[in-house]
Amino acid sequence: MxxxxxxxxxxxxxxxxxxxxxxxxxxxxxxxxxxxxxxxxxxxxxxxxxxxxxxxxxxxxxxxxxxxxxxxxxxxxxxxxxxxxxxxxxxxxxxxxxxxxxxxxxxxxxxxxxxxxxxxxxxxxxxxxxxxxxxxxxxxxxxxxxxxxxxxxxxxxxxxxxxxxxxxxxxxxxxxxxxxxxxxxxxxxxxxxxxxxxxxxxxxxxxxxxxxxxxxxxxxxxxxxRERYNPFFDERRATVLKHLRLLAEEKGERKAVLEFRKFIAPYTRGMRDAKEFRKLAMKLEDFERLYRIFDEFFSSSFLDPPGLQASRF
Ligand SMILES: Cc1cc2nc3c(=O)[nH]c(=O)nc-3n(C[C@H](O)[C@H](O)[C@H](O)COP(=O)(O)O)c2cc1C
Structure with a gap:
């Protein structure tokens, strides 16, 4: 191998x-x-x-x-x-x-x-x-x-x-x-x-x-x-939503919502209005709502340049 x-x-x-x-x-x-x-x-x-x-x-x-x-x-x-x-x-x-x-x-x-x-x-x-x-x-x-x-x-x-x-x-x-x-x-x-x-x-x-x-x-x-790569927001959105869906398939929607919380800050780091978004997202307990607000947040961010920061937490 x-x-x-x-x-x-x-x-x-x-x-x-x-x-x-x-x-x-x-x-x-x-x-x-x-x-x-x-x-x-x-x-x-x-x-x-x-x-x-x-x-x-x-x-x-x-x-x-x-x-x-x-x-x-x-x-x-x-x-x-x-x-x-x-x-x-x-x-x-x-x-x-x-x-x-x-x-x-x-x-x-x-x-x-x-x-x-x-x-x-x-x-x-x-x-x-x-x-x-x-x-x-x-x-x-x-x-x-x-x-x-x-x-x-x-x-x-x-x-x-x-x-x-x-x-x-x-x-x-x-x-x-x-x-x-x-x-x-x-x-x-x-x-x-x-x-x-x-x-x-x-x-x-x-x-x-x-x-x-x-x-x-x-x-x-x-x-x-020697090529730089930074995905656009539609790709980031697709990733986040897929991650959520996979987590729900693996562990059920309720657990998925709770376990996804630790990914909320890392996925939104460097994005405009991320602070308000996180505050809201961290409180949600309903899978469909969490899914929807992520969908909307990443859709409305398409004009921002992709964040360049390394992800640290
Ligand atoms: C939240 C968290 C959980 C970890 N769990 C494990 C683990 O289960 N087994 C393991 O060998 N290392 C574990 N590690 C260590 C990582 O595999 C890695 O060696 C360490 O984080 C250093 O890499 P980094 O500085 O790039 O994060 C964990 C690290 C973190 C941050």
Whole structure:
């Protein structure tokens, strides 16, 4: 399989089936599921993706993770282990980035998972728990036969502060042959170009794709033709409305309205009268009304130049 260059990152609460589909339509070459607890897979309570995506698992127990990986393997393009999530709820159970504090456990987990699945196995890491230990961690993953590593260039204790390090990709490339995807502060085609030049084989768009799923197409056009791309409002409107419809199909109208709230600000960033619009949209509970006001808002904005800002939240 040719490695994808431009992927949608795993994002709990965001990279659900609806958003994955929207990103694919805008050129995402691969998408990752939200993180799924290995234990939930074993108990049969996990909501598993039905589309072709990378399935990300999290957990702390080697045999649980290996068994879960085996169970979901059939549905996944490949399996990804979350060894980078710094959120307290996850870390206190010994999962996510906590594995970077316990490299023996990380090794056991990867070894068990590797033994149990035939498809590719990737591991998403931060560069260390408290200090940059990239080489040590990647060496371990290479030794255990991991196929790909996704690196968010911050330590776990940094959470989201400071900038994501980019020199790690040059360092990894110098020392290892394993394919690497870059993550962290990727908002523009130039960010991607820089990371690919530093030796990353691909990138994961995370916050940079929220409210701006066309970033995949914009990046592809930039890399290939040095062409700038910014969709007109009719295309943005079609995207937002489709996203809403997909979400309703996936989760029902009521839940769709609530879950779409986190996309309202990102999708309307930089637009005229966005503040008033958001205030109204955030209050609505009725799907049809929300759908209609989005339709009208984007229709009446056709004279504005497309916003040029990167999407941040
Ligand atoms: C809301 C949110 C949820 C996330 N959920 C996950 C997750 O489930 N699994 C994971 O490996 N990373 C998760 N991440 C981390 C992202 O995949 C990415 O590595 C990180 O946001 C850095 O990229 P960015 O600076 O371009 O956003 C999440 C990030 C955000 C903002």
């Amino acid at each position: 040719k490695l994808p260059e431009l992927s949608l990152a795993p994002m709990a609460g965001y990279s659900d089936a609806a958003f994955r589909e929207i990103c694919r339509q805008w050129g995402a070459e691969m998408t990752y599921s939200e993180m799924i607890a290995a234990r939930a897979v074993l108990m049969g309570t996990a909501k598993l993706p039905e589309d072709a995506c990378v399935i990300q698992l999290f957990g702390a127990d080697p045999s649980e993770l290996a068994e879960a990986a085996e169970l979901v393997e059939r549905r996944a393009v490949w399996i990804n282990l979350n060894a980078g999530c710094p959120v307290k709820k996850v870390v206190k159970k010994g999962a996510g980035a906590a594995l970077l504090k316990d490299l023996r456990r990380l090794r056991m987990i990867v070894r068990e998972m590797r033994k149990r699945i035939k498809k590719a196995l990737s591991v998403k890491i931060r560069i260390g728990w408290e200090k940059d230990e990239t080489e040590r961690i990647v060496a371990l993953l290479v030794e255990e036969g991991v196929d790909l590593v996704e690196v968010h260039g911050r330590t776990a204790t940094q959470m989201y502060s400071g900038g994501a390090k980019r020199d790690v990709f040059e360092r990894i490339r110098r020392t290892f042959e394993i394919p690497v995807f870059a993550s962290g502060d990727i908002y523009t085609p130039e960010d991607v170009e820089e990371l690919l030049n530093k030796g990353a084989n691909g990138v994961l768009f995370a916050r940079g794709a929220v409210g701006k799923p066309w970033i995949f197409k914009a990046t592809r056009l930039w890399l290939e033709n």
